[in-house]
Amino acid sequence: MNMADALHFRESMARHVSWRAGGAADRLFAPPDLEALAAFLRSLPKGEPVLFVGLGSNLLVRDGGFRGSVILTHSAKKNARMDGDRIYADAGVASPKVARFAATHHFAGAEFLAGIPGTVGGALAMNAGCYGGETWDIVAKVVTVDRSGALREREKREYDISYRHCELRSGDEEWFVAAYFRLQPGDGAASTARIKELLARRMATQPLSLPNAGSVFRNPPGDHAARLIESCGLKGLARGGARVSEKHANFIVNPDGAASAADIEGLILEVKKTVLERTGVELVPEVRIVGEPA
Numbered sequence: 001m002n003m004a005d006a007l008h009f010r011e012s013m014a015r016h017v018s019w020r021a022g023g024a025a026d027r028l029f030a031p032p033d034l035e036a037l038a039a040f041l042r043s044l045p046k047g048e049p050v051l052f053v054g055l056g057s058n059l060l061v062r063d064g065g066f067r068g069s070v071i072l073t074h075s076a077k078k079n080a081r082m083d084g085d086r087i088y089a090d091a092g093v094a095s096p097k098v099a100r101f102a103a104t105h106h107f108a109g110a111e112f113l114a115g116i117p118g119t120v121g122g123a124l125a126m127n128a129g130c131y132g133g134e135t136w137d138i139v140a141k142v143v144t145v146d147r148s149g150a151l152r153e154r155e156k157r158e159y160d161i162s163y164r165h166c167e168l169r170s171g172d173e174e175w176f177v178a179a180y181f182r183l184q185p186g187d188g189a190a191s192t193a194r195i196k197e198l199l200a201r202r203m204a205t206q207p208l209s210l211p212n213a214g215s216v217f218r219n220p221p222g223d224h225a226a227r228l229i230e231s232c233g234l235k236g237l238a239r240g241g242a243r244v245s246e247k248h249a250n251f252i253v254n255p256d257g258a259a260s261a262a263d264i265e266g267l268i269l270e271v272k273k274t275v276l277e278r279t280g281v282e283l284v285p286e287v288r289i290v291g292e293p294a
């Protein structure tokens with residue numbers, strides 16, 4: 001691939017996030033491989049803001065856009081393979097693929113990833129999880145890259161990890177390029193059946209046919225954000241093209257693809273304010289919102 005083909009200017013991020021809304025990135029680089037990624041990072045001016053994006057399934061870029069460089073990991077050449085008794089996956093590999101790969105190789109414990117429509121890099125950054133499983137529960141080690149393009153292997157203990165949170169304790173600026181997962185030997189057919197069951201549960205409860213970004217708010221301790229939002233009668237509440245889903249109150253949907261990022265962010269703030277006023281619970285957004293207002 002010609003390197004120039006991988007670099008785009010003023011690229012609409014609505015094309016790269018699952019909400020299908022939002023502004024443009026000044027530069028977007030889709031590295032064909034690790035070498036190109038390292039060279040691109042090295043070439044950036046000091047202080048240039050960098051945003052790694054997987055499948056954009058937990059992300060909103062404000063309508064004024066992102067002043068910096070987006071690195072799109074999902075379009076890179078990517079690979080999932082066995083590495084001894086561990087599974088290796090590049091950061092751009094889709095999380096559901098890891099779930100299926102593990103089942104095919106008779107490993108149990110990655111089934112929960114099947115319904116999380118992001119990449120391995122996004123799952124590590126968010127400590128994504130559901131139905132009792134969390135990404136970092138199954139991580140053996142990760143590989144990161146820094147601004148100089150240097151690759152490093154990092155152990156789990158080097159990160160501060162909690163519910164939907166992951167931060168390098170040293171505070172160094174690094175991004176994920178791969179993960180090694182350690183899973184228990186299992187029964188492939190049982191894992192495949194479990195995956196089917198979890199996906200069916202999602203189909204029944206989540207508005208998967210409409211653009212959305214999964215759960216907007218984290219669940220507060222001992223409760224569910226969806227329950228609180230529904231109890232305030234906010235299902236169906238709309239702002240511009242954005243609407244609180246009728247099917248799942250913790251989802252905001254963009255049914256006609258016409259919502260602006262401001263519609264979505266405004267609706268998030270309205271839901272947060274109403275839930276606080278009526279229940280006393282302060283909801284914390286799970287989705288990441290970046291960039292400049294229009």
Ligand SMILES: Cc1cc2nc3c(=O)[nH]c(=O)nc-3n(C[C@H](O)[C@H](O)[C@H](O)COP(=O)(O)OP(=O)(O)OC[C@H]3O[C@@H](n4cnc5c(N)ncnc54)[C@H](O)[C@@H]3O)c2cc1C
Nearest residue numbers: 054055056057058118119121122123125128129130176214
């Ligand atoms: C229908 C639906 C259902 C969902 N269900 C769940 C669920 O059950 N549980 C759950 O936890 N989440 C869920 N999500 C949210 C989302 O899928 C997860 O957070 C997912 O892990 C995000 O991955 P991504 O690649 O799309 O990340 P993105 O949205 O692209 O990025 C999210 C964050 O991760 C950072 N990031 C991405 N890649 C890297 C990298 N390589 N290195 C460093 N940082 C990086 C980004 O900068 C950003 O801050 C759901 C979303 C949808 C749309």
